[in-house]
Amino acid sequence: MTTRRTARNLLAAGVLLLLVSAAVAGRAASPEPGRSIGAVATAAPDPLAAAVSSAEQRLEEVPGDWRTWAELGAVYVEQARVTADPSYYARAEDALDRSLELRPEGNDGALTGLGALANARHDFAAAADLADRALAVNPYSATAWGVLTDARTQLGNYDGAGVALSRMLELRPGVASFTRASYDAELRGDTGTAVAALEQALELAATPADEAFCRTYLGGLAWADGDVDEASRHYAAGAEAASGNPPVLLGQARVAAARGEVEEATRKYRQVVQAQPLPEHLVEFGEFLLAVGEEDEAAEQFAVLATVWKLFEANGVADDLEIALFEADHGDPGAAVAAAEAEFARRQSIDAHDALGWALHRAGRDAEALEHARAATALGGEDARFLYHRGEIEAALGQIDEARATLTAALDRNPHFSPLHAPRAEQLLAALGGRP
Template structure:
């Protein structure tokens, strides 16, 4: 059972912490009087190759070297299918790390070139195409490529994380659980533990997710890999409203890998919640400049808006729209982020149109929540509640404990005059994370004050 595994993990982590490792929320240095002889550091190209082979994040400088080496090699050996697959996969990872969507067509071209050279028994190219489709948020295509790769190489563990990501995006949480079971039968490295953490988080098993990420960080072999898992632990801490633990993990991740902009954006989010607005603005600007993600522009715009700087907020919102268009040119589906933006800051009817199409394509929990909120903002509260329930009811797969999801459902129920459930879900949102949004957390508190306390006499008779 996952919870018994959690207890065993924490016992292991406690013993490792005594020796001075990065585990859980505790960052401890090795004692100075016991120097450790480290093995020679591999060259950047081989190090990036090893990371990709292990399903782990690769450092940006190492990726740049590897890509240069592969491009040079393929000019002399243009029919080497495995090298084309490696180059395509490296482009995907570089695009994911930098948010440069223009790299994705290059990745697709290299991976198609690999398949053209070796049409059959080429699971490496299929894995690369699955990773590319996940990066583009085309989860149906990713599922197809991953399943095709497994037909050719059924026991290759590296394909299963790609399949799990695709199934989660499609809302198939039972399928993702079965794939995770098969993955853990085949392999048990840090990348597997990190993927397990994501599944546990979606099921609402916070302690198991935290323990799995602590295991992954302790066992990570390279700084970029360790930083990614620390950043994931920071996200878990943020989601449960533990600001100091979140900030500690995000800072550790950024120190370990200065190119990890997600850790800088995480710091900005926490700093904003702590009221350190100037530091938060600076951190957001750095993250957005180096990794132009539309989500970062949305968060920065909302921070400006919460500070009363509406003109500055509009600049970020215009940037968000421009970034979504740029990413779409690289094949990235940005309708989820754009729909969320339009629901709150633009045209709710446009948000409904975008998110209905997204729901038809890939009915994941994130899309259900966003569509429900857009319908509410457009005035269709009865239909909105149906999607909010999908996002929050365990019976529908919505096991994740999410403050924004609970808040959205509570506000929809309030609009429908279902005051008891509304009060319960708004309280739940603020209990999960009192700081979940610089815009919506204050709105949740105001709505609760307006609802008042429940009557001691119970509901009035009809």
């Protein structure tokens, strides 16, 4: 998987941290401290579980408390992210819908929570609409501006995302907003600004989880630049702050793989998929196993992947982007094109352009593929996998000079971008005559 896909997960976490912290703050302000989510969460080893328990107790006593229903829904969305258990989405939807039933007007908290839920389910158009509705009620909600930023980014409306992000930064400069600012800069190829924004976020990190969050993203930026040692330093600091954090473990697995430490990489990847069996994690582990010759174990990961996709689909999550890439690399090119076209119909982001271009290439439709591959690399950021895909397509079209330059750029950006595909990029570049 690319660093950018990991970044998308981190950004989703960032706005949910705002939602959950808002829930905690709201309950802590309660005149009945015995029912405070915040007080319980501070003392408990699992603050999310404590928050759910406290909210449920409150709702047993005051079932018409629409604010607590909205807070409970937000916590359920965060639990889904942390556990990779999409069954929490239905619980979140029920709680948020209940809040709106009780308070149909002026309920920006429930609308924002539903927007975050829509983003988590990859229904970005609905998320943008819900965020707009929440902001019509409360234009000063940094959380709603964060939901809108994410939705617009994933829809490919990068200018609109920048506007929403600027408002979020004005209202609440903090970990979630500075992390988004970093991602926006990374997408546009401004690595210096991306790092500076993350360093600001790190200075404001108030909890070990916040520190690990920032360190993971700093490590991801270093990794995207091919700086394995710098990435390792940040991941180690993240692990010290929050031992067992899955995104940190994922970063450490990548570092170990890049260094040829097969046993350590395998161990870390196993920890990741056990803690968070997300589709992208299972694919990445499976591709690593293929790269080191463990075809049978890779097949096991891909079998689990098929089950996980069914579970996510049953809980309202559309994952056509990942399906398209997986089918293009490991399955049926026709299925890859169908999934990629379905994704592109919903959004025209650089990720969707890349997936559709790659799927079309694998189906032998290279002239069409090149248009999308160019669009995927037009924003300014230099994602190594996107460049590799474009280089493959250029080579297939006989554009040898262009392919050599593009493949060189991919490997210069990050020679370890994928244990499976980086060696293929090297081999193709050599076959074309080497670096220009």
